[in-house]
Amino acid sequence: MEENSHILKLIVKECCLPLHFDEEERQFSFPFRYRLNEIWERLKPEIRRLNSEWFLRDFNAALAAFAFPLNQTEIIHIHNISNNELCNGEVIELDFKEKNIPEIYIKMGSGQYLNRDTGTGYTISEFFEFKVGNILLTSEGKRLGEIRAIRLHSPTDIHIALGRIFLTGYYRHTVSSSLWPIYEEASASMLNNPKDINCERITQIAIKNGIGVLPLLSILKASLSVKP
Amino acid sequence: MIRQEEINDIYLKRLQKDEDLFYIKVLPIETSFDVKLIRRKKFYGICCGKEQTAAPVFDEIVLFSESIADVKIQERHALFDLNTKRLISKFLYERIEKSGNWLILHRPKNRIGIYDLLKSCLLVEDGSYEAYNLKDDTTEYLWVRRGKYYDYINRETGKLHTLPGVIMAYDTSHGLFGLGEYGKVTYFNEYGVPKPKELRQIVLKAGGHLVLNNFTYNIQHIIDVYGNILNI
Numbered sequence: 067m068e069e070n071s072h073i074l075k076l077i078v079k080e081c082c083l084p085l086h087f088d089e090e091e092r093q094f095s096f097p098f099r100y101r102l103n104e105i106w107e108r109l110k111p112e113i114r115r116l117n118s119e120w121f122l123r124d125f126n127a128a129l130a131a132f133a134f135p136l137n138q139t140e141i142i143h144i145h146n147i148s149n150n151e152l153c154n155g156e157v158i159e160l161d162f163k164e165k166n167i168p169e170i171y172i173k174m175g176s177g178q179y180l181n182r183d184t185g186t187g188y189t190i191s192e193f194f195e196f197k198v199g200n201i202l203l204t205s206e207g208k209r210l211g212e213i214r215a216i217r218l219h220s221p222t223d224i225h226i227a228l229g230r231i232f233l234t235g236y237y238r239h240t241v242s243s244s245l246w247p248i249y250e251e252a253s254a255s256m257l258n259n260p261k262d263i264n265c266e267r268i269t270q271i272a273i274k275n276g277i278g279v280l281p282l283l284s285i286l287k288a289s290l291s292v293k294p
Numbered sequence: 295m296i297r298q299e300e301i302n303d304i305y306l307k308r309l310q311k312d313e314d315l316f317y318i319k320v321l322p323i324e325t326s327f328d329v330k331l332i333r334r335k336k337f338y339g340i341c342c343g344k345e346q347t348a349a350p351v352f353d354e355i356v357l358f359s360e361s362i363a364d365v366k367i368q369e370r371h372a373l374f375d376l377n378t379k380r381l382i383s384k385f386l387y388e389r390i391e392k393s394g395n396w397l398i399l400h401r402p403k404n405r406i407g408i409y410d411l412l413k414s415c416l417l418v419e420d421g422s423y424e425a426y427n428l429k430d431d432t433t434e435y436l437w438v439r440r441g442k443y444y445d446y447i448n449r450e451t452g453k454l455h456t457l458p459g460v461i462m463a464y465d466t467s468h469g470l471f472g473l474g475e476y477g478k479v480t481y482f483n484e485y486g487v488p489k490p491k492e493l494r495q496i497v498l499k500a501g502g503h504l505v506l507n508n509f510t511y512n513i514q515h516i517i518d519v520y521g522n523i524l525n526i
Binding site: 154220276278 | 503516
């Protein structure tokens, strides 16, 4: 297990670049360096030393995972969890009776959530319990729907390896009581000039706010819905 | 190798014989912890004040505190409680040594038992474990290692808690945390049942990231609410 973590870190270190915004693709990612086949040849002995059962196909699978980290979460099905039991930065997916498509939210603060796909922020009661059958109402009285299923998105080795290399020591900070500064930084640039997005600054804010790669990329995905 | 039953026989016979030798005066040897070591013929005993706490039937006595002593018969050691005037272990050990607030009870084949001097409690007698948390005596539970796996002992009750598939244990002031074979840290109750909600609450209370240490192996793991190790 630990050997695989070392391998993933090694791959991130050698193959990936820091957080970057691709304006054409309109996505945040940790892009790859060039000549990955040469990198594989160079890393092969070290990787084999750590785990003799790692082959090119595993290397390619890891690269595919690093290319789309938001799809690499571990899904945990739960029946209920209260707002207070969720940590800021956690990603929660809800199925509603009235909607065909699930909605994914990021907890930004106590009772504050950000829709990952629409970039809409919601405030709900601090004491709200996400529970199958409960109706999710915002503090303004807007009905978001009756909850049919709840899934938590847990970070995996992929996010942890990326975080170890590019969000150095974020876990030494406590998770901030509000994650809005990250969203505001990204969305302000989106609004003004996406070309000027300062990914290094966003990374530093994420580290100071104690969040890893999964919440960071989720918040940044939400910021993409802000159009200039 | 001398058998346990033989030593018990010798011990009982010596006690019997000592009663018969009441007319021979015991000699004071030395005093430590306000406890007097005595000798009758070639065997040693213990006196507290004028009262005889341990009859002079032992080959050797080492006092570790005012309440606990290492007594030896025929190359085998046992622990003797001065308060209850009773042996609190069998004559199982090749040697007994003090390490911090613990007594390490060495058995043959490199196995060890352990006695907690602070809690006056024999935590492990049979010594089937190979390693123990001997660095941090403030933890609620004491981890013990058998091969690749770890169990915990409640310091208060001395009760052993076997946890499923735990390959790393931590020195925490409260609770039972264990790293599983799939690389995640789990919080267990005393019956070895995983308690993810409790883990979540503990991590939240710690600010979203919880630092777990194993001071014996110099390991620090920082975990999130899911038990993922973030600094590995």
